[in-house]
Amino acid sequence: MRKTARSGRRSPSWARWLLSVGLVLMVASGGTLLGADLVLSSATGAVDQQHLIGGAQSASERKHADIKGAKNILLVGLDTRPSWKNKEPSRSDSIILLHLPEDHSRAYLVSLPRDSYVDIPAYDNGKQAYRGGRNKINSAFAFGSRGLEGEQAEAHGFELLALTVKRLTGITPDAGAIIDFTGFKDVVNVLGKVCMYVDEDVTSIHIGHTADGKQAVPYKTDAAGLNPRKVPGVTANFYKKGNHCLTPVQALDFARQRDLLANHDSDYGRQRHQQQLLKAILKQAVHDGFASPAKLPKLITAIGKTMTVDSGGISLEDWAFAMRSMNPDDLITIKTNDGKFNSESVPGIGSVEVLSDTTMELLRSVKDDDVPAFLQANPTWIADS
8 A cells, every 4th residue: 555665764743744634624625616526536546545543443433434423533743654674663753633523613633742651551563562551652653563564563553552542532533644744845845835924033953054055954962852052154044033935945944943942932832833834834725726726736646645544434535525614724723731841750761741630631622522611711722823
């Protein structure tokens, strides 16, 4: 089922899950603009489909193809792709629950911090067994995929992660997707630019230039990617607060930053910027991409190549049709832990993120399809995007 070998290069977490949301929203919106049959058949045919959820979803649940009612889609981005010539396990760099309420009037994005300290179930992938225990949630994919390669690694890694999310939240994913960064670059290249409001001054530690205009890295970091140190003679890219139309390179670079943000809000600032860029890209794709017969084929192909999807027994066409009335403004992004760090140190594991009681209330509201009531009681948890 794999179409092409995918790069093992590390990439920012937001970029890989972004297009899975975009596919459904943009295909639905595009269908109303240019003819649903053509758009849906082209877009869904470009997506690599695979059984990822596994034992987290029972046989009876998989056979149920009724698109009515509340739905939850598990979106996963990886810190490395599991083509693994060196067979290194891959941790999930981003874990997102996309919740559709019963009336499908909007969608909610809930991020699970990758360092969340959770119970991971015991699991045997046929090559290596994991006895279970408490660890960072992003380790679940690695424990499930150890000793495997390619599609088998993806399927077993995703299955253990889905089982972990189910144990934590009580939510059985109705569908799932693994998102690849390469296609994201292609999507932004098709659009040409992304226009958005930058809400704080941002200095890049990744991209800059020397006095003669050559691109160079402006900061060095330690092995963990932390503690940036300025490189003499290199001027860093700087994104000033205000309205900007960013090139594909600038857009990607802006949303990667967490170290030198004006508000000093690190990972949560980066998460907010990722969410803002997500909406900006979706809006521009709907307006400039799906409204353009010249751009449409390339855009659909680029979106499709980003994803490996388990549609949970429901066709991608049905998913898109169920969300046909949505637009990017109907996507509500929610902060876990109210955007505040709640960490502790665990021997043998290191620093972990502890999910607060209120975060657990949020996850229960997703399970019970009662997110508006939670947000009414906790309005600051809505991310400004």
